[in-house]
Amino acid sequence: MVTRSNPKEQGKMKKTIYGSTVILGILIMTWACNTVGEEKNKSQALSHGNIELSLFASTNGQLAFQIRKANKIVLDTSHLGILVGDKQLGKNAEVALLEQKEIKIKYPLNGTKSEASYSGNLYTYNVSETDGTQWNLEFQLSDEGVAYRYVVPGQGTQNVKGEESTFKLPSQTKVWYFERDSDWKLKSHAGEWLSADISEMPTISKMGPIQGLTLTCELPQGGYALVAEAALYNYSGMRLEAVGNNTFKANFEEGEGGFAVDGNVMTPWRCILLADNLNDLVNNTMVASLNPAPDPKLFPDTSWIKPGKSVWHWWSGKYVDFKEEHDMVDDAVALDFEYNMVDDGWEAWENKWEKVTKLCSYAKEKGVGIFVWKHSKEINFPENDYAVMGHFLDSVKQAGAVGVKVDFMNGQSKSLIAFDEMLLKKAAERQLMVNFHGCQQSSGEYRTYPNEVTREGIRGLEVNHMKEGPLPASHNAALPFTRYVTGHGDYTPLGFTEPGETSWAHQLGTLVAFYSPFNCLAENTQFLLNDKNVRPALDFIKAVPSVWDETVVLPESKIGELAGISRRKGNDWYIGVLSSGVEKELTIDCSFLKDGEYTAEIFSDDIKAKPINLDGLNKEANLRQWATAIPFKRETKTISSDSKITIDLAANGGAAIQFIKR
Known part of the structure; x- marks a missing residue:
C-alpha cells in the first residue's frame, strides 16, 4: 500500500529508488501522511521470482511504477492514470492495498501449444482522489511479465478521454515496430516489421509518432520486453505515441473527444511481457491468460471448432464464380485440406444463397467446410441488437457454411471493438467460426471466444500481389x-x-x-497438385x-x-x-x-x-x-x-x- 506524500518526501524517495548504487531487493517506502495509520506508512515492492515492481508517486504527483528483472531496469519510471470526464485520476492520490490473490489456471489452446499454464499474483489497490473519488488499480505479476488495468466505478455513461499510461524503456533499447507508408498502417496493422533505437521512435515514421501494438523490445542488458494489451472489450484499442525521453504514451483513435462507456470503466490489461530468450518470448501466454474463460452458456460444446487448412482462390483468380469454387472443393479433397475460403465475389452470383447452399452441400459430402466473405460495413448496424448481422449469420448457417471472413473494419475505435465482440457472440450462438480481416492485432480474444480461428492484423502474402510489395525476407524472419x-x-x-x-x-x-x-x-491449388517441381513437397x-x-x-x-x-x-x-x-x-x-x-x-x-x-x-x-x-x-x-x-x-x-x- 502506498500513500500520498508531500513533495519533499517524494524527492527523497526518488533519490533512494534511482540512486545509481542502489540494488533493489525489498523496497520499503515511508510516506508522510496524517490521515493514515502507522501500518499504512510502510509499503513493500511487489515481486514475483526475479521480477520486481515498485509503485510510487512521481515528481509531479502522478502515480508511477518501475519494473526490474534480475535487479536491472526493464521499464523505468512510467506513469499511471486515466482521464474520465473532467477528472484526471491518479494524481496526488492515496493508494492502499485491498487484496492479494494467487492466480493459477490451465486451459486448452489452439496455437503454439495444446495447453497454457499460467500462474501469478493479483494485487488490487484502492485509489483515493483528493475529491473523494474512489477507484481500483490492479496489477498482475508472473514469470511471464507484468500487467495492470484501471477499474473506475460509475453509473450511466462515462466519457473516457484518454490515459496517463506511459512506458519508458531503457536507453539503447532496440524497438521492433510495424511500418506502412500510408494511413492503412493504423487501420489494418499490415505493416512491415522494422527496428530502430528507442531514441529514434518519435521521428522514425513518415506516418507520425503513433505506433500500433505490439512492440517487441530488445533490452540493452539482454532479454526482451513486449508491450501489448489483453482483454480488449468495451473499450478503445490502445496505440502508443512516442513522446520522447525513451517513452511511449497511450493513444486512442477517438482523440481528445474520447469515447463513452456505460457503467463501470474497466480498461484492458496493459502488458509488459518479459522473456530472457526468444523461446520464452514465443511461448509466453500472458496475453491470452488475462482474458476471461469462455462463457459455458455460449460454448457448452466446442467440438464444432475444428482447426485445419483451407484452399483459397483469390491468390490465383481473385473474384470467383460458382464453378471455380465447386472445383476448389475437389482440390481441397485432393490436398487433404479441411476448408475452402470463398472470398469476395460470391454475392454477385445469380441466386447467390441458392448457389452457396448447393456449394456447401457438395462440400459437406466431401468432408470440406465452407467459409464465406463479408464486408463489415454491410452488417455493422447496432440497431435492434445488430439485427442485420444476425439475419446475415442466419443465412450463412442455413446455407450450410461453417464460418465467415469479415473484412475492412479499418480501425480499433470502441465502436469497432464492440462490433468485433458482437460478431463473435452471434457467430458462436449459431456455431459459426470467424476469420477477421482489416483489423488490429490480437489481444487474446480467442481464449474467451474460441470460435475466432484466425485474424489478420498482419502484413501477409497478399502484399506480394500489390504495388507496395513484395514482402522482404527480414519481415518474415521477424514475425x-x-x-x-x-x-x-x-x-x-x-x-x-x-x-x-x-x-x-x-x-x-x-x-x-x-x-x-x-x-x-x-x-493456386492446381499448381500445387500438378507442378513437377512442387511434387516432392506435396506430402509435406x-x-x-x-x-x-x-x-x-x-x-x-x-x-x-x-x-x-x-x-x-x-x-x-x-x-x-x-x-x-x-x-x-x-x-x-x-x-x-x-x-x-x-x-x-x-x-x-x-x-x-x-x-x-x-x-x-x-x-x-x-x-x-x-x-x-x-x-x-x-x-x-x-x-x-x-x-x-x-x-x-x-x-x-x-x-x-x-x-x-x-
Whole structure:
C-alpha cells in the first residue's frame, strides 16, 4: 500500500529508488501522511521470482511504477492514470492495498501449444482522489511479465478521454515496430516489421509518432520486453505515441473527444511481457491468460471448432464464380485440406444463397467446410441488437457454411471493438467460426471466444500481389517474435509463384514458423497438385498441421535475421527456418526430439540448381525483378535426439523439416 506524500518526501524517495548504487531487493517506502495509520506508512515492492515492481508517486504527483528483472531496469519510471470526464485520476492520490490473490489456471489452446499454464499474483489497490473519488488499480505479476488495468466505478455513461499510461524503456533499447507508408498502417496493422533505437521512435515514421501494438523490445542488458494489451472489450484499442525521453504514451483513435462507456470503466490489461530468450518470448501466454474463460452458456460444446487448412482462390483468380469454387472443393479433397475460403465475389452470383447452399452441400459430402466473405460495413448496424448481422449469420448457417471472413473494419475505435465482440457472440450462438480481416492485432480474444480461428492484423502474402510489395525476407524472419507472440495470424502462407526475394524452401518454412488454427494457404491449388517441381513437397504440404502441441525456438534465431521454429504435433516434429540476408550455414541440434528414431524429410535450398522461371505461372503476379526463385531439394535421413543436421541457406532462403517417429 502506498500513500500520498508531500513533495519533499517524494524527492527523497526518488533519490533512494534511482540512486545509481542502489540494488533493489525489498523496497520499503515511508510516506508522510496524517490521515493514515502507522501500518499504512510502510509499503513493500511487489515481486514475483526475479521480477520486481515498485509503485510510487512521481515528481509531479502522478502515480508511477518501475519494473526490474534480475535487479536491472526493464521499464523505468512510467506513469499511471486515466482521464474520465473532467477528472484526471491518479494524481496526488492515496493508494492502499485491498487484496492479494494467487492466480493459477490451465486451459486448452489452439496455437503454439495444446495447453497454457499460467500462474501469478493479483494485487488490487484502492485509489483515493483528493475529491473523494474512489477507484481500483490492479496489477498482475508472473514469470511471464507484468500487467495492470484501471477499474473506475460509475453509473450511466462515462466519457473516457484518454490515459496517463506511459512506458519508458531503457536507453539503447532496440524497438521492433510495424511500418506502412500510408494511413492503412493504423487501420489494418499490415505493416512491415522494422527496428530502430528507442531514441529514434518519435521521428522514425513518415506516418507520425503513433505506433500500433505490439512492440517487441530488445533490452540493452539482454532479454526482451513486449508491450501489448489483453482483454480488449468495451473499450478503445490502445496505440502508443512516442513522446520522447525513451517513452511511449497511450493513444486512442477517438482523440481528445474520447469515447463513452456505460457503467463501470474497466480498461484492458496493459502488458509488459518479459522473456530472457526468444523461446520464452514465443511461448509466453500472458496475453491470452488475462482474458476471461469462455462463457459455458455460449460454448457448452466446442467440438464444432475444428482447426485445419483451407484452399483459397483469390491468390490465383481473385473474384470467383460458382464453378471455380465447386472445383476448389475437389482440390481441397485432393490436398487433404479441411476448408475452402470463398472470398469476395460470391454475392454477385445469380441466386447467390441458392448457389452457396448447393456449394456447401457438395462440400459437406466431401468432408470440406465452407467459409464465406463479408464486408463489415454491410452488417455493422447496432440497431435492434445488430439485427442485420444476425439475419446475415442466419443465412450463412442455413446455407450450410461453417464460418465467415469479415473484412475492412479499418480501425480499433470502441465502436469497432464492440462490433468485433458482437460478431463473435452471434457467430458462436449459431456455431459459426470467424476469420477477421482489416483489423488490429490480437489481444487474446480467442481464449474467451474460441470460435475466432484466425485474424489478420498482419502484413501477409497478399502484399506480394500489390504495388507496395513484395514482402522482404527480414519481415518474415521477424514475425514469430513480434506479431505472432500475442496470437494467431492469417498471413495466408505459401506462395511459390510469387515469392518475391525469398526461396521456395523459405516459403515451405512459413507453414511451420507461422501458425493459424484456420490456415488459409495462398498458392493456386492446381499448381500445387500438378507442378513437377512442387511434387516432392506435396506430402509435406498435406501433412503439416495448423495447430501444435509444443513449440521450441532454435537458439540460433535472431529477430529479423533468422527464425528457426520447431513444433510438435503428437509424436511428430516439424521445423521451419526463415532466413534473411546472405547465404548461411545452419547446424540444427536435434536434442528437442524425444527418445527413439525419426525419419527426417528435409527440404532445403538447392543453391546449385537452375532457378525456377516464374513467368506465366500466376496471372495475378507482379514479379518485378524477382522473376526466378531458388528451388528446394529433398533429402531423407534417419535422425535421433543426439543427431545434428547441417543445411545451407541461400540468400533470403529457408528450410522445412518433418520428423516422423519410427
